[in-house]
Amino acid sequence: MRPGFASAVFSSFDLAQAWIQKNFVCGILTEYPLDQSCYDWAKQYGHFKDKSPIDRAPIFIANFVSAYQKTWHFEHGELLQPMDA
Structure with missing residues (x-):
């Protein structure tokens, strides 16, 4: 579970x-970034680039985790x- x-x-x-x-x-x-979302952290360090409107949707951002964490x-x-x- x-x-x-x-x-x-x-x-x-x-x-x-x-x-x-x-x-x-x-x-x-x-390991999570401190004082920053995983989404913003991944974008800042070039681990993620949004390519479509769904990549900027609140539900996507709220559930985002990066394989680079x-x-x-x-x-x-x-x-x-x-x-x-």
Whole structure:
């Protein structure tokens, strides 16, 4: 089951990992830009270019995530893959 909302927000990977391990959480930890939307971040760094009106629609922007955001997968509190540099 994948929830629609994040269950926690942390200022560092180490704090997030400690909470995940303490609670034996399963799921994906995603790095988000601070004080900026994923949509604006991806556009700013050239990871996304809007090509049609749907790419600028509020529903698209509100649900936007980028494959360029770092992610880590955890199962029962354990990191399943090494952290990328």
